[in-house]
Amino acid sequence: MTQRRTAHTHIRTARPEDVEAILTLIKALAHYEREPDAVVTREADLRGALFPETGTPAAFAHVAEVEREPEGSAAAVPGRPVPGGFALWFPTFSTWTGKPGIWLEDLFVLPEHRGLGLGRALLATLATECRDRGYPRMDWSVLDWNTPSIGFYTALGARALEDWTQFRLTGADLARLADQDDPRPAGEWQPPPVRSHS
DSSP: OOOEEETTEEEEEOOGGGHHHHHHHHHHHHHHTTOTTOOOOOHHHHHHHHSOSSSOOSOEEEEEEEEOOOTTOOOSSOOOEEEEEEEEEEEEEETTTTEEEEEEEEEEEOGGGTTSSHHHHHHHHHHHHHHHHTOOOEEOOOOTTOHHHHHHHHHTTOOOOTTOOOOOOOHHHHHHHHHSOOOSOTTOOOOOOOOOOO
16 A cells, blocks of 8 residues: 655555544545435444455545644644545446456545645545556546535546436335345346355
8 A cells, every 4th residue: 555745744544543533534524515414334334344354355545644733832843643534445347447446435634634735645645556556547426516526626637427327226225126026037047146255
């Protein structure tokens, strides 16, 4: 994993002791996206996904640290770093390129730490991950009303996929579909069941 430094900031790979801070940042993101009650994730969920005791992580994260001076101090030596933002991502696979890529699930910088280049540094770190792994692309979604972020991404060279609409199946609808009888005629070829690694 890569590490990147800018003045008074540090982008690094997340560690197990970051789980509490990452969850706090996820909740702050939900509040920013006007869904403060939508997060049901627990620390144990994040820990199991990012740092499983066995097997491959389901996701990865980078933390943006801000080195701040102690309050009331004019000292030039930075104080203890604090988490100012994060990026959480996982590998995808494109049948069109025949290669994996990165899906950026969350990118967030706390309002009090914006303007320091943390968002750009986080994205640059993930772009480096793509380059080093041989991944040809990185994808993410953004809310239609979030015009500041849309402008930011466009300025970096990202483009909106205007012809695509994202879908989600969840809750009772997901369960209902899973419970339906198989609609295929008898004797039609069926793929083998997906084996769980849990």
